[in-house]
Amino acid sequence: MNAVQLPLSNPPLKGFLRWGYTLSITSGHAVTIPWFYSNFIQLSCTKKFLEDGRQCYVDFFRGQPNELNFNNPFLLTCNVNYTFLENLALDDWPKFFADQIRNGYYCIVFLDESKLSPAACYQQEPFPHHLFLYGFNLEERVFYASMFDHTGVYRNLEISFEEFLDAVNSMKKLLKEGQTSDHHTYFYKYEPEFHYPFDKVAVIDQLRDYLNGETRLNRINYNPDENEAFGIRVYDYLQMYYDAVEQNDPRLGMRNDVRHLHLLWEHKKMMSDRIEYLVTEGIIPYDEELAEGYKDLAKRAMKLRDQYIRHEIREDKEVFERLRLRFNQFRDEEPVLLQKLIALLEG
Numbered sequence: 001m002n003a004v005q006l007p008l009s010n011p012p013l014k015g016f017l018r019w020g021y022t023l024s025i026t027s028g029h030a031v032t033i034p035w036f037y038s039n040f041i042q043l044s045c046t047k048k049f050l051e052d053g054r055q056c057y058v059d060f061f062r063g064q065p066n067e068l069n070f071n072n073p074f075l076l077t078c079n080v081n082y083t084f085l086e087n088l089a090l091d092d093w094p095k096f097f098a099d100q101i102r103n104g105y106y107c108i109v110f111l112d113e114s115k116l117s118p119a120a121c122y123q124q125e126p127f128p129h130h131l132f133l134y135g136f137n138l139e140e141r142v143f144y145a146s147m148f149d150h151t152g153v154y155r156n157l158e159i160s161f162e163e164f165l166d167a168v169n170s171m172k173k174l175l176k177e178g179q180t181s182d183h184h185t186y187f188y189k190y191e192p193e194f195h196y197p198f199d200k201v202a203v204i205d206q207l208r209d210y211l212n213g214e215t216r217l218n219r220i221n222y223n224p225d226e227n228e229a230f231g232i233r234v235y236d237y238l239q240m241y242y243d244a245v246e247q248n249d250p251r252l253g254m255r256n257d258v259r260h261l262h263l264l265w266e267h268k269k270m271m272s273d274r275i276e277y278l279v280t281e282g283i284i285p286y287d288e289e290l291a292e293g294y295k296d297l298a299k300r301a302m303k304l305r306d307q308y309i310r311h312e313i314r315e316d317k318e319v320f321e322r323l324r325l326r327f328n329q330f331r332d333e334e335p336v337l338l339q340k341l342i343a344l345l346e347g
Helices: 017-026 030-037 090-102 161-176 200-212 231-246 257-280 288-313 319-346
Strands: 003-005 043-046 058-060 075-080 106-112 128-137 142-148 154-160 185-190 228-230
Touching (some): 003 090, 017 075, 017 106, 017 128, 017 142, 030 257, 043 231, 058 231, 058 257, 090 128, 106 161, 128 154, 128 161, 142 161, 154 161, 228 231, 231 257, 231 319, 288 319
Antiparallel strands (some): 003 128, 043 228, 106 128, 128 142, 142 154
């Protein structure tokens, strides 16, 4: 076969590549839906981004390890580093990854994204990143890939073998010079035999963790990071972050202004979709206050994100007052809705 494209779906979460990549493989399969709605409840946020100059991260939290490392139970996962592949001649890399795809493995390759023309960082400073490959065409010498493009949109596109090799070769040099560490290359195969019914206990536990601003996920192996805030406490650090942006605080490191708000919207939409799923499946009875309440949270979160995007195009200082208003509203309203959801789940 000179051309292969493995099945792919539009992922329901795209805030970070770890979600876009893995969920684009699994979310199109109905058998994975109960697992999906049993998860993706908790949020986490960096706390000391002003004190130590770190980048502020806001994201879904599913415990440790990183989502690329064996966290999706429907994916058979293996990974290798550049040391493992060092005896593979550079020109043989396209065939090697095409062979894995031909055998049913999606490939997530760690490379220098600044060598890829669709990327926002193209021809700029080196940018070590993972690229998702789901197909190839040997005659046209291209991989079919998914990534965030130069506009920040997650989409499917083509990457030429030439650019792919440039990106791999650049990564080899960065590793040899000690400019970055090896975050490994991953191979995933979808395993439909796995069975995961909806887990009401796990959902209730995560909802309580969110309300209490804590996490109990995977504590048997990992201590919670003292530099992370969880659940309802994330709003405090989002407010701190945007206050620093408004004031042009020199301590603020690399910024992800819109992404934080996009993640906030994805979380509210995910909660709204989960409630609809629970009602449809007969797990909880329909409750108008709960269902409409979360729909409204999601609508306001999306509007807030869009307003901030417009602010970045044409400055609107009033957006920061709207941020404060919405964060305060969400902080007050969300616990009431979550307590109601917990009560309905406990029956």
